[in-house]
Amino acid sequence: MTNVYDQANALESALRQSDEFLQMQDLYKKVNEDETSKKLFDEFRELQMTLQQKQMQGEELLEEDIQKAQSSAQEIENDENIKGLMEAEQKMSQLIQDLNRVIMKPIEELYEINNQ
Numbered sequence: 001m002t003n004v005y006d007q008a009n010a011l012e013s014a015l016r017q018s019d020e021f022l023q024m025q026d027l028y029k030k031v032n033e034d035e036t037s038k039k040l041f042d043e044f045r046e047l048q049m050t051l052q053q054k055q056m057q058g059e060e061l062l063e064e065d066i067q068k069a070q071s072s073a074q075e076i077e078n079d080e081n082i083k084g085l086m087e088a089e090q091k092m093s094q095l096i097q098d099l100n101r102v103i104m105k106p107i108e109e110l111y112e113i114n115n116q
Contacts, residue, residue, distance in 0.1 A: 011099070018095065020088065020091050020095050023091070024089060027081065030081045030084070030085075037079050037081040037082055040072075041076070041082050043072065044072050051069060
């Protein structure tokens with residue numbers, strides 16, 4: 001019998017060696033090496049976490065929160081280092097979604113068989 005955890009560890013290793021991860025790693029380094037990019041990126045992430053916490057706690061987002069988020073997103077879009085990192089994150093996210101579909105396939109097939 002195959003040890004699923006051994007396979008998961010092998011997948012983790014493969015992800016670390018993937019082009020998508022290596023590109024993200026390189027771009028993240030560039031963001032952190034540029035003082036302006038790092039400051040913008042840290043502020044953006046902090047704002048995101050604050051807004052997510054508010055939503056999770058059922059708090060209504062104020063117009064001020066929305067405007068601040070939009071303004072921050074615009075600044076991020078204008079920073080080439082961060083923009084590149086976010087594009088790389090999207091590619092990595094797509095890869096993880098694809099892998100999740102593969103991983104979930106046996107369960108989906110099981111329920112399909114039982115529902116027919």
